[in-house]
Amino acid sequence: MTTLPDDRDTLAFIGGGNMARSLIGGLARRGADTRRIRVAEPLASAREALAADFGVQVFERGEQAAEGASLWLLAVKPQMMQAACTPLADAAQRQRPLVVSIAAGIPVAALQAWLGGGLPVVRCMPNTPTLLGAGVTGLYAGEGVDDGQRRRADALLSSAGTTVWVAEEPLIDAVTAVSGSGPAYAFLLAEAMEAAAVAEGLPAADARTLVVQTLLGAGRMLAEAGEAPAELRRRVTSPGGTTQAAIEAFQGGGFEALVARAVHAARERGAALAAAGQS
Known part of the structure; x- marks a missing residue:
């Protein structure tokens, strides 16, 4: 059986929309224990569907899903990201998770600031064929992300397609322009x-x-x-x-x-x- 990106991981998805759903589905297809996936989603019908389809734990608020999770996947709309991150700052500083963001246009520095600073953050840009397991994702590792954390982020995003790492954060904008769009x-x-x-x-x-x-x-x-x-x-x-x-x-x-x-x-x-x- 394939595990989550790391044997120790409990995964928290902050946002349970289409892209989060596609990644959860990719992990499920690879044999991950989806009972160790926690999803925060404010829409009750979406929560119910995720729990029914994948057996994940579902919560209304991000703070509930993030509790005890060692990897957080931020999957909310860019304009909602600050509001989603701010209530998570206390847990972020206490738990020190690896944070993976798939929000377009939100730089690593902003995510770190909203979460209280000093966290390892990976910024990603998947594209819509990820919904079919045929996507490609560009990834950038912010300061402080070690090799093991890179592998964990890669394992998560590769569950729904190919991954490409870039060495500098501005190149994520080029990834967006080529594959994201x-x-x-x-x-x-x-x-x-x-x-x-x-x-x-x-x-x-x-x-x-x-x-x-x-x-x-x-x-x-x-x-x-x-x-x-x-x-x-x-x-x-x-x-x-x-x-x-x-x-x-x-x-x-x-x-x-x-x-x-x-x-x-x-x-x-x-x-x-x-x-x-x-x-």
Whole structure:
């Protein structure tokens, strides 16, 4: 049987929304003893569903769930984070847990300040495919996080997908811009491809199937072929053929530069949110 991220761990989830639910589900699929998971969730119906589906302990308030837990997963909305952390400060200073935050735009320094200071904090950015166990999460270890604590955080987040560690906290904003927001870029491409397919005369249902399966298959090739995207693209692009005509239209419209501007805009926005969270 797979245990929790560390054999000693009792896990406290502060917030029981979709992302917390996906991580709990990932741990359950790996054989974790979910009776050692404590979840704070103010919505009674959500508490009842979590207890029924996973056998976790559920509580209305964060202070109740955090009591006795050696790893806290902060999974509340960024605008609610300070209000969620402040009542936990006394327990944080007494218990000295490892704190893992999945809230966008809230820097490590702010979390430490709200929890009374001096705690090991790991800041993470998962993306929405985590809900299907197919996500990717960027992680940054704040000052004072040791190797064992990094492994515990990694074990938790890898329960629902791949993990990537970054060496500097500002790079979490780049992670947000690439993978955190990235599913929306793929959905926008799918939306545009579907509309173009219908414009070329295909029925809407057929357009949806063709686009979804094309993107799904291309993603699998990227993951499994072990080759760079540029090489895979070259293999599909016969000189003078239909794919070359489409690629030239993309590039003529400045496709690569547009993607670069979009990712940079997302990173700058992430940095601005982090700065606001620090103040």
